[in-house]
Amino acid sequence: MSSIALESRPARRAATRDGWLILALVGLLLILMVASLIVGRVPLAFIATLRELLSGDETTAALILGEIRFPRAILAALIGATLGAAGAAMQGLLRNPLAEPGILGVSASAGLGAVIALYFGLSQTFSFALPAAGMTGALLAVLLTYVLSGRDASIFTLILAGVAVNAFAGALTSLALNLAPSPYAALEIVFWMLGSLADRSFDHIRIALPLMAVGGILLAGTGRALNALSLGEDVARSLGVNLRIVRARLILGTAFSVGAAVSVSGTIGFVGLVVPHLLRPLVGHEPGRLMLPSALGGAALVLAADIATRVVPVEPDLQLGVVTAIVGAPFFLYLILHIRRSMR
Amino acid sequence: MAEKVSVDLGARAVLRGASLTAATGNFVGLIGPNGSGKTTLLRAMAGLQRRVAGTVRIDGQLIDDMARAELARRLSFLPQGSEVHWPLRVERLVALGRIPHLDGWRRLSGPDHEAVAEALRAVGAAHLVERTVSALSTGERARVLLARALASEPAILLADEPVASLDLSHQLLVLDLIRDLCVQGMTAVVVFHDLTMAARYCDRLTLLVEGRSFAEGTPDEVLVPANLRDAYDVEGALRSDLGVPHVVSLRRIDRAPAGPPQ
Amino acid sequence: MAARRFLALATLIAGVGVVAPSHVRADPPTRVVSINLCADQLLAFLADPGVLLSVTHLSADPSLSYVAEQVRDISINYGRSEEVLTLRPDLVVAGLYAARPAVAMLQKFGIEVIDLPIPETFHEIRRQVRLLSERLGVEPRGQKLIAEMDRRLANVAANHEHMPRALVLGARGFTSGPGTLVHEVLTAAGLRNVAAELGVQGYGQVGLEEIIRADPEIIVVNQPSIQSPSLARDVLAHPALRHLGGQVVRMNPSLWGCGGPHTVEAVEFLAAVAR
Numbered sequence: 001m002s003s004i005a006l007e008s009r010p011a012r013r014a015a016t017r018d019g020w021l022i023l024a025l026v027g028l029l030l031i032l033m034v035a036s037l038i039v040g041r042v043p044l045a046f047i048a049t050l051r052e053l054l055s056g057d058e059t060t061a062a063l064i065l066g067e068i069r070f071p072r073a074i075l076a077a078l079i080g081a082t083l084g085a086a087g088a089a090m091q092g093l094l095r096n097p098l099a100e101p102g103i104l105g106v107s108a109s110a111g112l113g114a115v116i117a118l119y120f121g122l123s124q125t126f127s128f129a130l131p132a133a134g135m136t137g138a139l140l141a142v143l144l145t146y147v148l149s150g151r152d153a154s155i156f157t158l159i160l161a162g163v164a165v166n167a168f169a170g171a172l173t174s175l176a177l178n179l180a181p182s183p184y185a186a187l188e189i190v191f192w193m194l195g196s197l198a199d200r201s202f203d204h205i206r207i208a209l210p211l212m213a214v215g216g217i218l219l220a221g222t223g224r225a226l227n228a229l230s231l232g233e234d235v236a237r238s239l240g241v242n243l244r245i246v247r248a249r250l251i252l253g254t255a256f257s258v259g260a261a262v263s264v265s266g267t268i269g270f271v272g273l274v275v276p277h278l279l280r281p282l283v284g285h286e287p288g289r290l291m292l293p294s295a296l297g298g299a300a301l302v303l304a305a306d307i308a309t310r311v312v313p314v315e316p317d318l319q320l321g322v323v324t325a326i327v328g329a330p331f332f333l334y335l336i337l338h339i340r341r342s343m344r
Numbered sequence: 345m346a347e348k349v350s351v352d353l354g355a356r357a358v359l360r361g362a363s364l365t366a367a368t369g370n371f372v373g374l375i376g377p378n379g380s381g382k383t384t385l386l387r388a389m390a391g392l393q394r395r396v397a398g399t400v401r402i403d404g405q406l407i408d409d410m411a412r413a414e415l416a417r418r419l420s421f422l423p424q425g426s427e428v429h430w431p432l433r434v435e436r437l438v439a440l441g442r443i444p445h446l447d448g449w450r451r452l453s454g455p456d457h458e459a460v461a462e463a464l465r466a467v468g469a470a471h472l473v474e475r476t477v478s479a480l481s482t483g484e485r486a487r488v489l490l491a492r493a494l495a496s497e498p499a500i501l502l503a504d505e506p507v508a509s510l511d512l513s514h515q516l517l518v519l520d521l522i523r524d525l526c527v528q529g530m531t532a533v534v535v536f537h538d539l540t541m542a543a544r545y546c547d548r549l550t551l552l553v554e555g556r557s558f559a560e561g562t563p564d565e566v567l568v569p570a571n572l573r574d575a576y577d578v579e580g581a582l583r584s585d586l587g588v589p590h591v592v593s594l595r596r597i598d599r600a601p602a603g604p605p606q
Numbered sequence: 607m608a609a610r611r612f613l614a615l616a617t618l619i620a621g622v623g624v625v626a627p628s629h630v631r632a633d634p635p636t637r638v639v640s641i642n643l644c645a646d647q648l649l650a651f652l653a654d655p656g657v658l659l660s661v662t663h664l665s666a667d668p669s670l671s672y673v674a675e676q677v678r679d680i681s682i683n684y685g686r687s688e689e690v691l692t693l694r695p696d697l698v699v700a701g702l703y704a705a706r707p708a709v710a711m712l713q714k715f716g717i718e719v720i721d722l723p724i725p726e727t728f729h730e731i732r733r734q735v736r737l738l739s740e741r742l743g744v745e746p747r748g749q750k751l752i753a754e755m756d757r758r759l760a761n762v763a764a765n766h767e768h769m770p771r772a773l774v775l776g777a778r779g780f781t782s783g784p785g786t787l788v789h790e791v792l793t794a795a796g797l798r799n800v801a802a803e804l805g806v807q808g809y810g811q812v813g814l815e816e817i818i819r820a821d822p823e824i825i826v827v828n829q830p831s832i833q834s835p836s837l838a839r840d841v842l843a844h845p846a847l848r849h850l851g852g853q854v855v856r857m858n859p860s861l862w863g864c865g866g867p868h869t870v871e872a873v874e875f876l877a878a879v880a881r
Contacts, residue, residue, distance in 0.1 A: 042688045063715065064688050095429040121702075130706075182809050184703040184724070199687045199707035201714060221449075228443055231492070232427040234392050239443045239496075240416030285430040315663065316684055 025296035032303040036073040077299040084298020087272025092226035092287030100273035105165025110262035113137025134263020142255040195266035195321025215257025223288030270328025373542035376552035416444035420498035431478040441495030463491040539591040634743030635697035642701035644864035725865035772824035773800035795876035828859040
């Protein structure tokens with residue numbers, strides 16, 4: 001009896017270790033959120049302003065804090081959480097640590113939708129045309145991916161379909177840039193694609209949150225199936241996993257949440273790739289345990305990057321997607337060196 | 345259990361009306377030359393392969409009528425090879441075998457941990473519990489994957505060449521284990537490559553040739569020279585040495601290609 | 607093409623129509639912030655001293671802004687809503703390509719925002735001057751500016767018998783055809799726009815071969831000053847272009863980058879060249 005008790009304890013440790021990890025990430029997240037409220041181009045006396053805000057005093061500083069910085073911080077966290085969770089989901093589904101939310105073409109298509117709205121000047125008539133167009137683009141991408149890859153598609157076919165959708169969306173975006181009516185329009189498109197959270201308001205949150213929440217709900221609860229998939233599709237199915245439903249949940253969940261995120265902030269890359277990759281060893285490489293930590297880690301990363309855009313003394317402001325790319329590129333370098341070292 | 349199963353894979357008809365029956369507590373061996381459809385039949389029995397014709401029943405009930413979860417609880421499938429996509433810890437990997445018993449959000453609990461520990465002990469891998477799967481040798485990994493299949497305490501085990509990569513000692517360990525479990529009531533259908541081991545351990549054998557059930561019965565009945573000749577193109581016989589059966593293959597039979605019909 | 611122009615026009619009308627009535631106030635604003643380069647210039651011309659609180663950072667660049675010297679002492683902004691809000695403006699002037707989220711945010715705070723499209727005709731320049739001068743309560747000043755501009759335009763001795771053919775050339779063959787302010791300026795100066803001959807509508811590109819075959823008598827290149835690196839050399843870098851017979855003329859881009867009353871200087875300059 002005693003030997004069995006000894007052997008079962010390590011499994012229980014896994015659950016508590018996750019608890020510590022999540023606690024640590026939540027702590028990091030809270031610190032970054034507060035930092036995001038304090039940092040900005042316009043210096044604020046933070047405590048005093050906070051007091052004004054809480055007492056309903058509508059001074060300029062309180063309005064800046066409450067209506068500009070606060071929604072920006074929340075949005076950064078939501079978008080980061082979306083990208084992190086979707087990245088973990090895609091890496092689990094495709095059983096590949098190099099997968100990221102955009103692999104099935106969702107980000108590129110959301111971007112294309114928004115670019116089309118910019119190109120036709122729709123964003124100037126109807127201020128939330130951009131997010132709406134972005135979400136439409138994302139959903140069309142998913143539809144196209146399903147149509148291209150068929151009902152019971154293998155991983156390989158799914159990835160190929162994603163490559164095709166990405167290529168198509170990229171080509172059309174380049175076309176839009178090429179045919180842009182004026183240099184200003186082209187510049188507007190380019191800057192939008194670089195990603196930004198500047199001057200986003202609670203209205204943006206109201207627009208993006210529903211679909212993000214739907215996506216998140218779809219993704220949550222796929223953990224066990226993703227774990228089962230570690231042993232291959234046959235074993236997963238024999239363990240009772242309904243692969244078709246799980247795959248649909250993962251793909252649609254990613255499409256909804258990432259589509260909503262991209263359409264509000266522009267394309268922000270690398271978060272969905274880097275965060276799950278970094279956190280995976282901390283959850284014993286189990287894809288099921290990875291999603292929540294990745295969401296928290298992604299939120300932290302995007303918040304940190306957004307703070308960086310306001311802190312780095314460069315004019316004009318660094319775009320958010322540029323900062324995450326600058327973080328992502330060295331990460332790839334490190335990955336390559338790490339793999340080469342382990343191969344030797 | 346499986347009756348008259350036909351499976352088409354792409355352009356080829358892989359199984360043409362193959363049948364296999366396994367009574368409770370039986371250790372059934374599925375043998376046949378390369379490409380005869382053994383893996384396909386096993387997958388069809390596990391409900392993983394679409395059938396063109398035929399039925400698969402467990403205790404009289406069609407598996408098509410069974411809920412996915414119910415089937416998963418009663419049946420364990422162990423495929424060929426050792427596909428593990430992430431470097432999981434051994435214990436967590438074996439714990440995946442408990443998934444059929446975890447409803448909804450319920451986490452692993454006492455009985456689950458005990459089943460995992462017991463499975464690891466039974467395959468002789470208890471000392472590997474903290475190791476990472478990717479760091480194991482082929483033989484160790486094979487045993488750990490079998491432990492996963494056993495952790496769900498299945499009524500039926502379907503295993504595809506589970507001892508192919510094991511050394512002699514561990515082959516005997518695993519096959520002894522399966523036989524013991526069969527004595528305790530588990531039904532096992534195991535695809536064998538090695539006819540000697542099949543003869544030694546199985547209560548009954550089904551010989552598959554080109555997708556059809558060529559022969560069925562006890563090892564003595566099935567592994568007769570005539571069958572070895574027709575199925576394996578080999579001149580050989582089933583002998584008994586030191587009290588244990590073994591199959592001796594003497595020489596190849598070179599079959600001249602069939603000429604045009606006269 | 608036409609559909610897009612129509613949509614842009616409809617947008618413009620809708621935009622102005624929506625903004626104007628809801629915020630029409632009797633008092634002219636006393637705290638004005640511009641987040642649009644072209645608006646910087648117009649406001650610099652029109653606003654009373656002390657009313658214009660902030661201009662875009664682009665106005666500090668004399669190659670972009672005609673009023674760079676004039677706004678030297680005015681604080682600059684980067685179009686971020688935080689900085690604009692801190693100035694507590696009662697009027698913000700933006701452009702259709704200014705950061706739209708910032709504009710939306712400012713409107714949420716109940717600040718009046720006027721959107722000015724990039725002027726592509728003298729008619730539009732007059733309309734914008736009129737609009738702003740009315741809003742700022744300085745109609746006489748606005749009328750004077752317009753009158754002065756019209757007088758100088760009329761005085762340009764445009765010779766309509768001999769109209770030299772000219773092409774405005776940018777890097778990689780970018781040029782401006784009918785529908786742009788550049789085209790208007792060329793026409794007012796008595797020049798024929800080769801871009802129109804080559805079928806360019808609005809901003810477009812012309813190919814090297816087409817330029818050579820068209821053989822314009824005058825090539826206009828945007829270059830801020832004699833000291834700045836020779837854009838002309840870059841634009842005309844291709845060996846084939848060096849054999850063109852026409853004369854190369856340098857134009858200060860701030861004269862027509864953002865259309866305004868000062869654009870008439872460009873007309874006068876080119877008219878002189880034409881003779």
